[in-house]
Every structure is written in structure tokens, then in C-alpha cells.
Amino acid sequence: MAELSATEKIALIKQGLQEVLQEDIIVDVIEKQQRPLKIYWGTAPTGRPHCGYFVPMVKIAHFLQAGCEVKVLLADIHAFLDNMKAPLELVAHRAKYYELVIKSVLRAIGVSIEKLTFVKGSDYQLKQEYTMDLFRLSSIVTEHDAKKAGAEVVKQVASPLLSGLIYPLMQALDEEHLGVDAQFGGVDQRKIFTLAAENLTKIGFKERAHLMNPMVPGLAGGKMSASDPNSKIDLLDKPEVVKSKLRKAVCAPQDTEDNGVLSFVEYVLFPIAQLSGEPIFHVPRPDKYGGPVDYSSFEKLKEAYADGSLQPGDLKAGVEQALNALLAPIQAEYTADEEWQNIAELAYPPPVAEKKKKKEKKIGTGYHANKGAVVADGKAKPKEAVKEAVGTGAEEALEKLKVDN
Ligand SMILES: N[C@@H](Cc1ccc(O)cc1)C(=O)O
Structure with a gap:
């Protein structure tokens, strides 16, 4: 295929989008600087990815066709910060699961993925400079504005947690720390995008362009819902x-x-x-x-x-x-x-009740799991002992998340 002109590239980048903010940044990079646009899409590895994921994948295909350098952020820490939609001990498995699914989907729609980079949030978000930038941002954004920014993204609960306020600040900072020109996401991310646009410059960073896909209704009409x-x-x-x-x-x-x-x-x-x-x-x-x-x-x-x-x-x-x-x-x-199947088991373990049933079947009848004991290795052990042996999983998970700073 012949190389696209700058105008064609920009048209392809914008194709099907609902909204683009700071388009001049994109035009400047492609027309004036004549270099590939650097763009990222972030996804928080929470529930199992559904068919709605085809929609951003199509855009990633367009970006690649337009010669962009595309990063996919597996936002593992964000998945945890969003009301623990991914508990710490599961988050690493879910990030891996998402990566495998996303790559497979891209192959299924015929996209060559060589020019695509996958980055895990915890690979850079725990570094000193990132943390300091987060503190700097937290000292200029009000609680009110951080809350408003996350209203359509962070799960809304009766007693909102502080983690839900950190979430949008980190998403804004990701633009700087991933070194991109633009962030892409659904139009539900709009308020986080404008928070980033308004505040990054105040702590000495560049403002980025923002590209937004329309929201696709679920099969039942209305929003795709995790509970349905x-x-x-x-x-x-x-x-x-x-x-x-x-x-x-x-x-x-x-x-x-x-x-x-x-x-x-x-x-x-x-x-x-x-x-x-x-x-x-x-x-x-x-x-x-x-x-x-x-x-x-x-x-x-x-x-x-x-x-x-x-x-x-x-x-x-x-x-x-x-x-x-x-x-x-x-x-x-x-x-x-x-390997993918094993990761699926780890990332989305079956509900406890089901697991119990399976195990009871395996070790035969006559055993009551609710008499103050749990089963491990087919032997009954006092609950406390098992708890001690396996810990809560959290320390271990944190250890896995840590990188050399
Ligand atoms: N907020 C995005 C996930 C995300 C997290 C961090 C980012 O930097 C970007 C995107 C979502 O709702 O899925």
C-alpha cells in the first residue's frame, strides 16, 4: 500500500470518533514535524473482556495503518484503585489475561501487532519520579475536581474511597510518563481527559491531544452492564x-x-x-x-x-x-x-461455593466444610492454620508489583 499523505493519515486517525480535543497537536506532529504520532490507549484489567473490546481494537488498527506508534497500557494499579475491582492478588494475572485477549483479538481482525507496545502500569507507576509527580498533581487539583473527573469511570459507591480520587490523577500523569502526544479512549473518559489537559501544564508538562470513541450500547440497549x-x-x-x-x-x-x-x-x-x-x-x-x-x-x-x-x-x-x-x-x-487457560483460572477463579463443591466431590462425601475447618490437600485443617500458611495474598502480590526503582 502506498504511503498515506498527511491529510489521509489524520482522516484515518479521526475516522468514526465522536470527539477530538486539541487536534492541532496531531496536525502539528504529522504535518509539520512529519513524524509518527505517539498515542496510547489504557485499559484497567477488571472483569472478563467482552465484545465491546472490538471497538477500540478497530481504532488501534486505524492508528497503526496511519503510521502511529501505539502503546496499550495495562493499567493494573488502576484496576485495583477502582474500588478494588481487581484485588491485588489477582491483578497481575488479569493484566496477563487482558494482554493475551487483546493480542488474539487484533490477530482475529487482521492487525499486525509488531508496532504495538504493551506496558504495565506498575512497571513505571511505582517509581520515585512518578510518585513525586502524583504528589505535585494532588497539591493543585481539588478534591471536588478529582471526584468530578472520575464520575463516569470510577465505580460510584456510598462511601467513596480516596483511591477513586487518585485514579484520575494517575491517568493524567500517564500521558507524560508514557511519553505520548495523545491519549485515546471512550467518550466516558472525557472528564479525566479534560482534567489532564487543564492540569499537566501547571506542573510543567505538555498538554496532550485526546481522541474519543462513541460509547456502544449493550445488546439489551443502554450501557453494557457487568451485572447483566x-x-x-x-x-x-x-x-x-x-x-x-x-x-x-x-x-x-x-x-x-x-x-x-x-x-x-x-x-x-x-x-x-x-x-x-x-x-x-x-x-x-x-x-x-x-x-x-x-x-x-x-x-x-x-x-x-x-x-x-x-x-x-x-x-x-x-x-x-x-x-x-x-x-x-x-x-x-x-x-x-x-498457558492462557491456566491464567484464565488464576485471573477469574470460580466463586468459592463452586470450588468447595468441586473439592468435596474429589475427596468423597461425609465432610462438612463449614465446621470450622477448611480443606487443603484433601485433608481437613483448622481455618486459622491455613490462613497463616497462605497469608492474605496481598503482601505477595505487592511484591510482584514492585519494580526496581
Ligand atoms: N480509565 C480507563 C483505564 C485507564 C487507566 C489508566 C490510563 O492511563 C488510561 C486508561 C478505563 O476506564 O478503562
């Missing part, structure tokens, strides 16, 4: 699960406004098809309902849905086919990779 598993499809969900979640998804005939299935086609399936140079959405429809049909743009699909010539069931069948085709290589890699 049917609102989102896990990247490792099996074809039957994908089918059943799609079947349950709200998708009223002719309704193009509040339709999570249609949005999924708009924000995920079409942009991915576009990456491959073949922007086609195929609907495998039985002959008695008009036969199979291909749409060459989202607008055409939307029109057909609005006038009723495309019915919900047929739309869902098209989504099911396209999505399962996307997920298949990811699943194949997972199934072939024992």
Missing part, C-alpha cells in the same frame, strides 16, 4: 451462548433508535468488515422470506430495517454468523494455549 451477563457477549463465549444471548436481545421491528443489535452491527461488525476492505454485512435468510441478502453499508442496512424489509430474526441471524466467525479464531487460540 446477557447485555454483553464474552470474547470467549461459545457459538451456542452467542446464539442464546442474541435471541434474548431486545430488537423491536423497525426500531433503529434503541436497538443494541443494530448498534453492534454499526460499531463493531461494519468497521471490522471495512478493515478487511470488504464492507459487506451478510444476512443468511431463508428463501421463503426473500433469500439471503448483502448490505454494502450500514446506512443501507438501517434503511431496510426501518422500512421492515429486514426483520429482527434475520438481522440476528446475520449478526450471529458474523460474530461467531470473528470469535472462532480467538476460541481456537485459547483452546490450543494451555
Whole structure:
């Protein structure tokens, strides 16, 4: 492919975004300085990544195509700071899990990942200079502003923790310490982005550009919700699960406004098809309902849905086919990779009740785990002894997080 012009690069960088702040920074780097734009996207390794992750991945593909130097920040400390969404003893495993998933997704959508760098937050956020910068920032940002900045990102709870105020400050500082020109994220990050834009210069650092993706609604419409598993499809969900979640998804005939299935086609399936140079959405429809049909743009699909010539069931069948085709290589890699499976077990251990059941099965019947003892190595031990032996896991986890300062 011929080298893109500066104008083409900028257009590709901005394609599909909802908002760009300080675009002049991007123009300056690409047109005047004629060097690759350095940009990062951060993700906090909390719950299992779902299909919404395709959306930033498409943008990462665009950035790479536009010659950008792209970093993915695995924001492990942030995952912990956000109301302990990742407990310290799990956070390292989750960061690894996210890295494996992200790489696999990028391969699945045909992105070459050589020019992509992965950085773990704890690799530099525990260094002396970073800590001092955090203290400096904390001395000029008010509690009120830090709280406001995190309102759409940090989980809101009845007794807000101090960690939720540190979170946005660190995200702002990451721009400086990762040495980038721009930060990319969903439009939900907007308030943190403006906090960074307003305050980095006050402690002697450059202001960065900010690029924002629109938010993609979940399958049930509204926000993808961690507590409603049917609102989102896990990247490792099996074809039957994908089918059943799609079947349950709200998708009223002719309704193009509040339709999570249609949005999924708009924000995920079409942009991915576009990456491959073949922007086609195929609907495998039985002959008695008009036969199979291909749409060459989202607008055409939307029109057909609005006038009723495309019915919900047929739309869902098209989504099911396209999505399962996307997920298949990811699943194949997972199934072939024992290390990845082990990390999944460590990162997302099954709930205690399930574990207990499994163990009881293994050691036979007649044992009651709730009589002041727990089972380890198949032998009953007093609870206290086991607690002492394994600690809380926190010290060990912290030790793992530490780097040479
Ligand atoms: N706030 C981002 C994660 C993140 C953390 C640190 C950063 O520097 C950037 C991004 C999220 O909601 O997922």
C-alpha cells in the first residue's frame, strides 16, 4: 500500500470518533514535524473482556495503518484503585489475561501487532519520579475536581474511597510518563481527559491531544452492564451462548433508535468488515422470506430495517454468523494455549461455593466444610492454620508489583 499523505493519515486517525480535543497537536506532529504520532490507549484489567473490546481494537488498527506508534497500557494499579475491582492478588494475572485477549483479538481482525507496545502500569507507576509527580498533581487539583473527573469511570459507591480520587490523577500523569502526544479512549473518559489537559501544564508538562470513541450500547440497549451477563457477549463465549444471548436481545421491528443489535452491527461488525476492505454485512435468510441478502453499508442496512424489509430474526441471524466467525479464531487460540487457560483460572477463579463443591466431590462425601475447618490437600485443617500458611495474598502480590526503582 502506498504511503498515506498527511491529510489521509489524520482522516484515518479521526475516522468514526465522536470527539477530538486539541487536534492541532496531531496536525502539528504529522504535518509539520512529519513524524509518527505517539498515542496510547489504557485499559484497567477488571472483569472478563467482552465484545465491546472490538471497538477500540478497530481504532488501534486505524492508528497503526496511519503510521502511529501505539502503546496499550495495562493499567493494573488502576484496576485495583477502582474500588478494588481487581484485588491485588489477582491483578497481575488479569493484566496477563487482558494482554493475551487483546493480542488474539487484533490477530482475529487482521492487525499486525509488531508496532504495538504493551506496558504495565506498575512497571513505571511505582517509581520515585512518578510518585513525586502524583504528589505535585494532588497539591493543585481539588478534591471536588478529582471526584468530578472520575464520575463516569470510577465505580460510584456510598462511601467513596480516596483511591477513586487518585485514579484520575494517575491517568493524567500517564500521558507524560508514557511519553505520548495523545491519549485515546471512550467518550466516558472525557472528564479525566479534560482534567489532564487543564492540569499537566501547571506542573510543567505538555498538554496532550485526546481522541474519543462513541460509547456502544449493550445488546439489551443502554450501557453494557457487568451485572447483566446477557447485555454483553464474552470474547470467549461459545457459538451456542452467542446464539442464546442474541435471541434474548431486545430488537423491536423497525426500531433503529434503541436497538443494541443494530448498534453492534454499526460499531463493531461494519468497521471490522471495512478493515478487511470488504464492507459487506451478510444476512443468511431463508428463501421463503426473500433469500439471503448483502448490505454494502450500514446506512443501507438501517434503511431496510426501518422500512421492515429486514426483520429482527434475520438481522440476528446475520449478526450471529458474523460474530461467531470473528470469535472462532480467538476460541481456537485459547483452546490450543494451555498457558492462557491456566491464567484464565488464576485471573477469574470460580466463586468459592463452586470450588468447595468441586473439592468435596474429589475427596468423597461425609465432610462438612463449614465446621470450622477448611480443606487443603484433601485433608481437613483448622481455618486459622491455613490462613497463616497462605497469608492474605496481598503482601505477595505487592511484591510482584514492585519494580526496581
Ligand atoms: N480509565 C480507563 C483505564 C485507564 C487507566 C489508566 C490510563 O492511563 C488510561 C486508561 C478505563 O476506564 O478503562
